Amino acid sequence: MKYKLHCFAQSGNAYKVALMLNLCEADWEPVFVDFFNGEHREDAFRELNDMREVPVLEAGDLALSQSGVILDYLADSFEQFDAASVPEHREIMRWLMFDNNKLTGSVAPLRFLRHFKKKGESELTQFLEDRAHSALSVLEQRVTDAPFVLGEKITIADISLCGYLYWPDEAGIDMAQYPHVSVWLERISALPGWVHPYELMPGHPLPEESDEDKPA
Numbered sequence: 001m002k003y004k005l006h007c008f009a010q011s012g013n014a015y016k017v018a019l020m021l022n023l024c025e026a027d028w029e030p031v032f033v034d035f036f037n038g039e040h041r042e043d044a045f046r047e048l049n050d051m052r053e054v055p056v057l058e059a060g061d062l063a064l065s066q067s068g069v070i071l072d073y074l075a076d077s078f079e080q081f082d083a084a085s086v087p088e089h090r091e092i093m094r095w096l097m098f099d100n101n102k103l104t105g106s107v108a109p110l111r112f113l114r115h116f117k118k119k120g121e122s123e124l125t126q127f128l129e130d131r132a133h134s135a136l137s138v139l140e141q142r143v144t145d146a147p148f149v150l151g152e153k154i155t156i157a158d159i160s161l162c163g164y165l166y167w168p169d170e171a172g173i174d175m176a177q178y179p180h181v182s183v184w185l186e187r188i189s190a191l192p193g194w195v196h197p198y199e200l201m202p203g204h205p206l207p208e209e210s211d212e213d214k215p216a
C-alpha cells in the first residue's frame, strides 16, 4: 500500500484524511491506534508523531501529522480538492484553521465528554455547545449561497469541516437548526467513495458499546 493511515473509527480528525484518501481512490490502508487504551501516549507512537496525536499518514519515508497539513499534502499529490490559485489556497487555509480551532475545536471535545466520558452536563459542556453553535452558524451562512465552502467546487476545506458532523447525535447537537449545513453534508455523502467514518476506519464499536447493545 502506498499510504498507511494511523487512525481509529471514532476520530473525526482521522476521518478527514481517510475520507480524502477514499475520495481520491488512493492506495491506502488503515493502521488501528488503540486510542482509548492510550496507545498514542506510548513511546512507539511518539516516534511516529512527537505531538502524540492521531491521525498520522505514512507515505514512503514521510510521517505527517495534523489533518489540515495532511489534507494539503494529499491535495497536492492527487491534484484533487485543491486550490486553483494562491489566494484560493489562502482561503482554504483560513477555513482549515477555523475548523481546527472553532468547529472541530468545540464539537470534538463536546462529543468526547457527552458520548464517551458520559459525565453529564456541566459549565464546560455548555461552553462547548455554545461555541459549536456559533461555528455552525458561520458554516450555515457560508453554504447558504454556494454548494461548497469555496463556491462551486468541493475542496479540502469541506473535507475538513465535515469531519465531526456525521455524528450529531453523539455530540448532542440538533442539526435541524442548520438546514443548509445538512444539505451540504448530504452533498458530500453523495460523492463516489464517501463512506461513514464508522465503516471506513477500524475500532467501532468500542467493546463497552457492544456490551451495551447486548440484552441484559
Ligand SMILES: N[C@@H](CCC(=O)N[C@@H](CS)C(=O)NCC(=O)O)C(=O)O
Pocket: 010, 011, 012, 013, 014, 040, 052, 053, 054, 055, 065, 066, 067, 068, 100
Ligand atoms: N489538530 C489536530 C488534532 C488531532 C487530535 O486532537 N487528535 C486526537 C484524536 S481525534 C488525539 O490524538 N488526541 C490526543 C490527546 O488529546 O491526547 C489534527 O487536525 O490532526
